[in-house]
Each structure stands twice: as C-alpha cells, then as structure tokens.
Amino acid sequence: MMLVLCGSAMKKRTAILISGRGSNMQSLVAAMGDPEFPAEPAVVISNRPEALGLSWADEQGIATVAIDHRQYANRMAFEARLHQAILDHGAELVCLAGFMRLLTGGFVDRWRDRLMNIHPSLLPAFPGLDTHQRALDAGALIVGCSVHFVRTEMDSGPILAQAAVAVLPGDTAETLAARVLEAEHQIYPLALRLVASGAVRIENETAIFDGPVEVPLPLVVPSLGRTR
Ligand code: GRF
Numbered sequence: 132m133m134l135v136l137c138g139s140a141m142k143k144r145t146a147i148l149i150s151g152r153g154s155n156m157q158s159l160v161a162a163m164g165d166p167e168f169p170a171e172p173a174v175v176i177s178n179r180p181e182a183l184g185l186s187w188a189d190e191q192g193i194a195t196v197a198i199d200h201r202q203y204a205n206r207m208a209f210e211a212r213l214h215q216a217i218l219d220h221g222a223e224l225v226c227l228a229g230f231m232r233l234l235t236g237g238f239v240d241r242w243r244d245r246l247m248n249i250h251p252s253l254l255p256a257f258p259g260l261d262t263h264q265r266a267l268d269a270g271a272l273i274v275g276c277s278v279h280f281v282r283t284e285m286d287s288g289p290i291l292a293q294a295a296v297a298v299l300p301g302d303t304a305e306t307l308a309a310r311v312l313e314a315e316h317q318i319y320p321l322a323l324r325l326v327a328s329g330a331v332r333i334e335n336e337t338a339i340f341d342g343p344v345e346v347p348l349p350l351v352v353p354s355l356g357r358t359r
Contacts, residue, residue, distance in 0.1 A: 136348050137264065141169070141326070142163075142168070142169055142170055142171040143169060143170040143171070143223050143224050143326075143327040143353055144170070144171055144172075144220070144221045144223055144224070144326070144343060145159070145163070145170045145171065145172060145222055145223070145224040145225070145226060145282050146173050146174050146175075146216075146217045146220060146222035146224070146225045146226070147159055147160075147172065147174075147175045147176070147188075147225075147226045147228050147322065148175075148176050148177070148178075148213075148225060148226070148228065148230040148231050148270065149175060149176070149177050149182055149184040149185070149228050149229050149230055150177060150178055150179050150182055150229055150231040150232070151179070151182050151183065151184060151229050151231070152174070152182075152184055152229070153182065153183060153184020153185070153187060153188070153228065153229065154184075154229075154312060154315075154316065155228035155229055155249055155315055155316065155319050156175060156184050156188065156226075156228040156229070157184070157187065157344075158316035158317075158319055159172070159226060159228065159319055159323060159325060159346045160172055160188070160191060160193065160313075160321055161320075162320030162323070162324070163320075168320075168324060168327075168355075169324060169327040169328040169329075170224060170323055170324070170327035172188075172193045173194070173217075173220040173221055173222035173326050173342070174193070174194040174195065174196060174216065174217070174219075174220035174222060175193055175195050175196075176195070176196045176197075176198060176200070176213065176216055176217070177196075177197055178197075178199065178200045178209075178230070178231070179197070179199070180197035180231050181198055181273060182197075183230075184228075184308075185196070185197060194220055195217045196220075197214055197288065198212050198213055198216060200351055201231055201239045206233075206235050207235065207237065209232075210234065210237065210238040212236060212250070213238065213242060214238060223244045223245060224245050224246075224247070224323070224326065225242050225245060226248075226319070226323060227246070227247065227248040227249070227281065228249060228319070229249075229337055230248075233285060234281065235283070236283040239281055239282060239283050240283075242281070243280075244280050244289075244333055245326075246280065246281040247278055247279065247281065247291065247322060247323065247326065248278070248279055248280075248281050248286070248288070248321050249276060249277070249278050249315055249318075250262070250276065250277050250278075250279070250286045251263065251276050251308065251311050251312070251315065252266065252274065252275065252276065252277065252286075253273070253274060253275040253276070253277060253293055254269075254277040254286055254287070254290060254293075255287070255293065258285055258286035259285060259286060261273075261304075263304040263305075263307045263308045263311065264286060264304040265304075266298070266307070267298070267302065267304060267307065271288075271298060272275035272297065272298050272352045272353075272354060272355075273295050273296070273297060273298065273350060273352050274295075274296050274298055274307060274311060275293055275294050275295040275296050275311065275314060276293065276294055276296075276311050276315045276318060276321055277290055277292070277293045277318075277320050278290070278291045278292045278293075278312050278317035278321075278322035279291055280333070288336075289333050289336055289337055289338040290338060291322040291326065291331065291338050292316035292318040292319075292322040292325075293318065294315075294317060294318045295314075295350045296310050296311050296314050297350060297352040298352070299355065300355045330342050336337075
C-alpha cells in the first residue's frame with residue numbers, strides 16, 4: 132500500500148508573535164504561501180490587541196489571538212496563556228516578529244530550539260533597543276540584522292542567518308532602519324525554511340546546517356564620510 136501525504140501534512144505549523152505593524156510576519160506568511168515551503172502559518176498572536184499586523188493576518192484568513200499582557204497579574208500568567216494559545220493552534224515552531232515583550236526562562240526553555248527571533252543588528256553587536264542610532268553613534272560602516280534561536284538573555288542565542296547592510300553618507304536611524312528592514316524580510320523566511328526543513332542542528336550553542344550553502348562575496352565598505 133502506498134502512503135500519500137498531502138504537502139501541508141508535512142509542514143511545520145508556525146506561530147508568529149507580533150506587537151505592531153508586522154512587516155516581518157507578512158514576509159513569513161508570503162514565503163509560507165509557496166507550496167514547497169516546509170512551514171505553514173498556524174496562528175498570529177499579539178500582546179497588543181490594536182496591532183496593525185493582527186488585522187492584516189485576520190484579513191488573510193489566518194487564525195489570530197490577542198493576549199493583552201496588561202490583563203495578566205504577572206509574566207508567568209501571561210506566558211502560560213501564550214503557551215496554551217500556541218499549543219491550541221497546533222504550532223511546533225514560534226517566530227517572534229517584532230514581539231516587544233521579554234520572555235522568561237520558563238517559556239524560553241519550553242520552546243528551546245523551536246523559538247526564533249529577528250533583531251535589527253549584527254548580533255552580538257547592539258542587542259536591545261535603539262540599535263540603529265547606537266550603530267551610527269559608534270561609527271559603524273556595516274550594520275545588519277540577525278535571526279537567532281532565543282535564549283533567556285535578551286537578543287542572544289545561536290545565530291541562524293544574518294544580512295549585512297552598508298551605512299551610507301547622510302543615513303539617519305530611520306533611513307538605516309528602512310534598509311535593514313528590507314534585509315530582515317529576506318533572512319527571516321530563509322532561517323524559518325532551514326529550521327522547518329530540519330536542516331539545522333545545534334552544537335555547542337552554534338547553529339549548523341546540513342547541506343550546501345552558498346557563500347556570497349564579502350561586503351566591503353570604505354568610510355564614505357558619514358556624519359556622526
Ligand atoms: C523589526 O525591525 C524587528 O527586527 C524588530 O522589530 C521590528 C518589527 O517590525 N524586532 P515589524 O513589526 O516586523 O514590521
């Protein structure tokens with residue numbers, strides 16, 4: 132007897148957690164629209180009921196849940212609800228996409244190596260908020276973004292993908308953020324594809340891909356007279 136699995140039966144169901152406009156969430160959803168992509172959206176969850184990304188996801192026919200953190204007595208209670216909502220929708224992977232709540236060790240450990248985050252810097256440089264201004268202030272010539280598995284310490288964990296972006300003369304935190312965001316939209320789907328396809332393993336807290344990898348030429352940027 133031949134067992135025929137329909138494509139979606141093999142896809143990893145993925146929860147996407149947002150707090151705002153959700154452009155990274157949109158890039159993930161767009162990538163998951165490809166029948167060959169190894170993941171599918173299970174649910175979009177926001178800690179802010181008014182998040183623009185939540186209504187966008189709803190319009191796409193994706194399940195959405197608002198879990199307003201202000202309604203919970205403490206982080207543990209909020210995270211217990213979050214965890215349950217993810218399970219209720221059968222998700223096996225979780226992507227933080229502009230999710231602006233710190234998660235405690237309890238939640239992070241339960242989703243270890245199944246919980247990803249995107250951060251708009253070349254980690255381990257510039258973790259935390261205000262990354263673009265801090266990079267400009269430091270005189271960085273190359274900035275970028277990172278997708279990583281989440282660990283308890285903020286913006287830490289095995290790095291899954293990074294993209295480099297040149298700082299141009301006259302750049303402000305806003306112009307830089309816009310160019311880095313375009314790169315974010317490329318690397319998050321790439322990282323999710325690798326993780327969902329089972330091509331990633333963690334050794335000594337480093338992500339290793341089984342399979343051929345294209346290595347692009349280095350990005351070389353001379354100091355072009357940025358103002359600081
Ligand atoms: C992105 O820059 C992401 O890296 C950071 O927050 C921003 C969210 O943007 N964590 P969006 O909601 O995905 O448009």
